[in-house]
Amino acid sequence: MDILIDSLLAILTIYLAFRCMLAPKLSKAVFVFFAFGLMLALAWIRLGAVDVAIAEAAIASGFMGVLMLDSLRDFSLIFSKNQERLEETASKIPIKKDSYHWTTALALGLGLILFLLISIQAIWEVPQGGGLTAIAEANLPMSGVEHPVTAVLLNYRAYDTWLEIGVILMGLLAIFAAGGLKQYRKPGLAPAQDPLLRKTILIFTPVLFLFGAFLLYFGKMGPGGAFQAAVLWGAIGILLHLGGWTVFTVIPRRMRQILVTIGLGFFMILGFTQMATGGAFFEYPPAYAGFLILVVETLAAISIAAALTAIFAFLTK
Amino acid sequence: MMIKEIFIVILLVAGCFFFLAGTLGLLRFPDLFSRLHALTNADNLGLGFIAAGIALYIASPWATVKIFFIWILTLLSSATSSYLIARFQREQEKSKNGEEE
Incomplete structure (x- = not known):
């Protein structure tokens, strides 16, 4: 059951990250970013790092999201003035559907493969001793x-x-x-x-x-x-x-x-x-x-x- | 014990049903106001059921109080935000109609 929730969370996080980057409209990107932050916070909770989860939800998702929403409003106000003109020019220029160049795709693919290899290696070699946890806890009374x-x-x-x-x-x-x-x-x-x-x-x-x-x-x-x-x-x-x-x-x-x-x-x-x-x-x-x-x-x-x-x-x- | 578990399952399933209905409404309803209606009604009720189910499941008075407060605060903020969204939409429609006339 746990592994089911965790993998669902992992897939959703990566999916939302991609949706956020590839969103056609700025407003959509901002709202997907909110959802992405929520998923990330949940992932931190699943990893047992409640501190990071609170910080993620509050700063990264909440505060950044509010700032983005705010700038979104400004952008929309700036653009609404020029919108008609923009639409005119947009209708004149033929829109290129295939905007993904093969070089970008190749670089992305290579990067992904590299990232996967590194993460597999990292998972493979999890430190057995638990890092510095023992020392940190031994010195707690003095801290x-x-x-x-x-x-x-x-x-x-x-x-x-x-x-x-x-x-x-x-x-x-x-x-x-x-x-x-x-x-x-x-x-x-x-x-x-x-x-x-x-x-x-x-x-x-x-x-x-x-x-x-x-x-x-x-x-x-x-x-x-x-x-x-x-x-x-x-x-x-x-x-x-x-x-x-x-x-x-x-x-x-x-x-x-x-x-x-x-x-x-x-x-x-x-x-x-x-x-x-x-x-x-x-x-x-x-x-x-x-x-x-x-x-x-x-x-x-x-x-x-x-x-x-x-x-x-x-x-x- | 059995009866308690059955109650918990019923509450959680009811909560999930309302969430599902709300999401369906959000996806299928034609305009912003009916979507907001579906979302807020269903989600508040769904969250209420799920919170009640979880409170029963944990069965500790302090946790129950905390869960109750979470529910109340969510109710407050979601009601206010959907009211603000609806008001914004209404004012926009008004100003649009004014321009057309």
């Missing part, structure tokens, strides 16, 4: 948390997580540098004024906040943590924005900058303090490790949530 994944992310390999927060900040800076994209607001239609939508968003806000806080705290003992919590908190910001409360843009500029950078900053200061007191970079003293990790996670979550909201807010300005 300050009770879940091996959280211990790896925020203690053993805190450096990676720190840089990941930096990557999100870099993305935000790139968006700021590129400037807001929106100039094509359709007049008249303002979903922000819809009373039902606003009411629903107000109902969802505390639920999302509570669930995010739960994931953040629960990360100590089980799957969950800063990134997952941050997406839920970021979702609050995005929902409020969609409902017409421009929460992020009314916060003073200085405050915003602090909100966005506090996670990265505190993490870095903590790392250097540990170095100054004689430890290694990100070597928590075992007695305070649990508390410090919780503080770092909370601030990181606030920062990431603020960054996600800012990305959305400034793209929709």
